[in-house]
Amino acid sequence: MNTNNERKMAKLIDLVKLVKSDRLKIKECMDMHQFCAFWGSYDVLAYFQDVIILVHGATGCVGNRHFLNAMGSHNKCDNKAHLSTELTEKEIIFGGEKKLTDCIFEVEEKYPDKTIAILTNCCADIIGDDVEGCVESLPARLREKIIFLNTGGYSGKSYRHGTENAFHMLGTIAGEGKEHAIDASDSSKKVNLFLRRWLWDTTKDKEIEEVRRMLDMLGIKINEIFNDDMTFDKLRRMKDADLNIALCLFFARGFFEAMDQQFGIPHSQETTPIGLKATISWLKDIADTLDIEVDIESFDEVQKLEEKRKELVHKIGKGRDCIIWNQTGDRLLALTKFAIELEMNPIIVGIEPSIIKDKIFIFEKEVLEHNLDAKIFASKYIEDIQQLIDELDDPIVICNNNYFPKNKVFKYRFSNNPVYGFRGVEQMYEELSETLDRKTNDYSFFIEN
Incomplete structure (x- = not known):
């Protein structure tokens, strides 16, 4: 690697520490959460x-x-x-x-x-x-x-403050109104489910179905889903749950805090279950919080996915470099864990310190507390990133757009493809495998077949 690129390399954990300590001059950037x-x-x-x-x-x-x-x-x-x-x-x-x-x-x-x-x-x-x-x-x-x-x-x-303020207000409203009858004969554990944002209809339906299916495996029922058909009556019924869970913990955080303070309803600490290991951890945290004893790794479905993971690792090649270019914070961290799960060497490019600052809660949790770390490349310019890619030995690039048509680009769009749960794992494994088989071309304006 040339000297100029070496100077741009650092560690994610060091950047998070700098941001947390306010020792870094941070410029604003355009991200959804900077609205x-x-x-x-x-x-x-x-x-x-x-x-x-x-x-x-x-x-x-x-x-x-x-x-x-x-x-x-x-x-x-x-x-x-x-x-x-x-x-x-x-x-x-x-x-x-x-x-x-x-x-x-x-x-x-x-x-x-x-x-x-x-x-x-x-x-x-x-x-x-x-x-x-x-x-x-x-x-x-x-x-x-x-x-x-x-x-x-x-x-x-920021946008994040707006969502949290609104959710705190909704938490107060959830405690208002008349009490309604609860079926005392139903001893099942119940959870409220918060979906991720910006999720297209068909994908959303598939992910709800998948979460419901996985929870059924643990003997857990969904009490209410925070969806686009919400009403205040549904909101008030949320206090009947034993636990709040989220596919995007950062989005629901304000409401979860309010529900915990007012009604003592805890929330799952795991978030963004992308990949096999993250999905298992997500389900384990739910089960442990609800005092449900279950050996998730022993499920036939999990063991089959573990075999597919090993096959994909062999196909990728252990230790292969993986360039990750994503700005949404929680998804960026999830993709980093996904790359590590497949025994690749993740290198995060284009990361904005302002994103870390606005979402410091999730970066503290995943990076500082859970020791998730990766190399970072301190440039967001396509020319610099292309130069880095050219110096590496045939890396896989995880990016939403085909800016690098000569390389293997895994451009799996999360908004219109299922990513969560065991079925999401299987689909992502299959898509990545197809990416490795797909021939590259020199034209980024054309869709590869």
Whole structure:
């Protein structure tokens, strides 16, 4: 390896320690989680069918939202009503509180059966509109139908802060309302399941089915699923579970903390069960937390997958370099563990310290506490990464796009392919095996057959 590339190599654990200690000057980068708190709160509340969201501020944010994919949907826009108080120059100068109050009455008239969720964007927060005061001035019957959050992105709060604030609020709501009857004759352990975000319909259905199947193997039932058909009634039924589990722990963290504090419902500490070992660990943690004794490694399905793993390791070649280019934090770490499971030598490229800072919780847990480590290459430029790849001995590249057509690129798209559970393991093994068999070409604009 040339001297210039050697200088760019480091260890993941050292980078995480630097970020945690604030000894590194960090620049912002564009990642989904670097979007503002407004978007995080909006996305969480958009799961609810009995909620109508009213954005207090200018119309720009709402206009952008309309053209995004609906939660859990593919090839269609979000066709829910997108409401805004539509602040203009007049309200920016003289205040928009009267307009907000008028809009609340109008929304209540049009959507009498829905809870009104008021979110602020930058305009309303900068001019200091008193949203809480406006709500408190309303008649009691209307006040009881309103929830609100100050979510202006100008404050520097990220998408992650927005989701956690919304989930903490939902945790409080889960404890409200009338108690409902619980079947005392059912002694089964029950869990609430949180899916991953940005998951297309068919893939989501397959992953729900797979999680349900695996939990059935342990004698566990699903109580409720945090899905795009949520209602406040379903939310309140979540407190009947014995445990909260997530395919993406970081997404659900705010709600899990609130449920633990209010109702003593614990949550599984394992996350992102991608690969055989990670899936086994995920299921073991669930079983151990619920005091269920089970030998998961003895399952026939697990033993067959272990044989497939060994076959794939032989086909790949032990110690083969594996370039991993992914920015989403928890998925990046999961893919690193996946590469280690297949006895490859992972090298993470293009990693952004700002991503680590925003998700330090998950990096602390996986890297500092569980000693997950890998080499990192401190460049995000395709030319530099290509130069690194050329210097290595035929590495496998895990990347969403075919930027490196002359190399073996495993571009398995997570949003429209199952990745979790034993069936996800089998499918990923098969796809990686096919990648090794597939001929490369010189043209990144063409799909390889």
